Amino acid sequence: MRIEELQTPALLVDGAAFAHNLETMSSALPGPRLRPHVKAHKCTALAARQAAMGHPGFTCATIREMEGMAAAGLGQDLLLANEVLDTSRLGALARSGARVTVAVDSEATIEAAARGGVQEVVVDVNVGLPRCGCAPDDAGRLAELARGRGLEVRGVMGYEGHVVGLEDRAQRTELVGQCMELLVKAHASVGGELVSAGGTGTYDINTWASEIQAGSYALMDTAYGKLDLPFRQALEVLATVVSVSPGWAVADCGLKSLGMDHGNPTIEGASVWFCSDEHLTFSADPLPAVGDRVRVIPGHVDPTVAYHERLHVVDGHDVVEVWPVDLRGW
């Protein structure tokens, strides 16, 4: 199939850029040093390519992602890097043969894991981002509590999410060090083999973590594109120009095909004015013609992919593979 035949809006994955990104990351973080995060793409076909690069374990953000990965034969070592109160589905998943580890940061989440039949946990430690995670000083107590409930404690995790996107590399490096000092200290009181942390923005400067949870590197977006990273923009939304007026044009790609929390998307050589539900208004010189195709680069990869049913892997104008985005929902 040619991309000219695609119904728009459609997600395109540049096969060469994607391959470059996987090779670059796997060279830097071989095997279990990388635990790819599937939340960025929600696609088991893409995850299978990451597994084929030699990474045995994956990071997930939702129960649905855990279930879908196991159903796709990728359940060798799944970490749900998130707290869960109703663990019944996770317990069933573990009993079906997948290796299921879940993050805990409180007595309630430890109790939930034990009650639901999950057998392995990591203690989630707050390293500075105001989100989940216990106080570093409390990690040892929670680990003991978990062991007392019969759970295997595999180690700690602590996501420096407030640092991964900083554009200044020196500042990013300094702050990662401060965050990981907290995590390493917590790990000393928890034990276990895992120190799980990091993301695409810190994959090469977080040298404290035993494994990095990066996900965006595979497809990239304009936010991470501003950093000094060796990964190429592999994801675009293909759109069709449906209307042209004096001074602006409109493409059929809007709020329902783009994650907007990082602001407007980008079109090379054009100026994006605003997005409506199914429209993107932009100016360019010269303006395109009605029927022309444009390539739109999302500001934030994760919530963009979550709107779409499939990824189209392209080589030039040829669609060489179609991958279902099969891990959406909860």
Add this chain to the structure above:
Amino acid sequence: MRIEELQTPALLVDGAAFAHNLETMSSALPGPRLRPHVKAHKCTALAARQAAMGHPGFTCATIREMEGMAAAGLGQDLLLANEVLDTSRLGALARSGARVTVAVDSEATIEAAARGGVQEVVVDVNVGLPRCGCAPDDAGRLAELARGRGLEVRGVMGYEGHVVGLEDRAQRTELVGQCMELLVKAHASVGGELVSAGGTGTYDINTWASEIQAGSYALMDTAYGKLDLPFRQALEVLATVVSVSPGWAVADCGLKSLGMDHGNPTIEGASVWFCSDEHLTFSADPLPAVGDRVRVIPGHVDPTVAYHERLHVVDGHDVVEVWPVDLRGW
């Protein structure tokens, strides 16, 4: 089922508020005076309730919405209020018995409609929003062109999208008048029975249009909630508190369950700090406990619903119906 049993995040529709909204709108705009826009909810079960209030026609934004409405038996009079270049699926839909009308604003879109087998069009007129629509002075020429290609021209449409959200009613009223002056003038040169325009914010002040394309009124959001409208907030995202730290709490509802283009969502009695992919960090006094449920009110209804698989209609804590969000995608 009780809402306590729902997997979170989950969309809740307050059945009483929803019924109030439908009754209020249908009293103001009975029968064909309202052409409900399905893009706000993407749900044929909800649309069936709107049809039962006596509105024979619907407005759609995508081909998928048109197809889904027809498949659900709601294809009596479907207007695709959007320009389309590849009309092959719309032509097939018309041949299958649905009444299909599509917006045109250029020679290319007229040609596409004729070539694809669509038989009825409206001329889309730009009334001030920099998006689709021809110049008002050009509408008559395009109507003649369409008739020359054998198309039935049903009239005009022109969406005052830059006006519907203005909080000041006097300003909103004045600007609607200016917009509709352009549309009425264009209509005089086009002919046909339809003057289709308006939205939830102008449903009662746009007295020029023969039919109003409102959609958000059924479920509402915080943006329209700021206006002086008689519609009640009927949509919430139910979330579970998964982590509590000194000063903040985290619920399991984030960027992938909320349209973010209008900014952060709202929690009554709490202050929302920020959203991550699957998390919402907020403060409140007192803080909730881990496991508590919170109700999150979206900033923008349309891109919120588009992330979800179903709507749960609730009466107090009882889930009385579950409606699939079956019009997603393209």
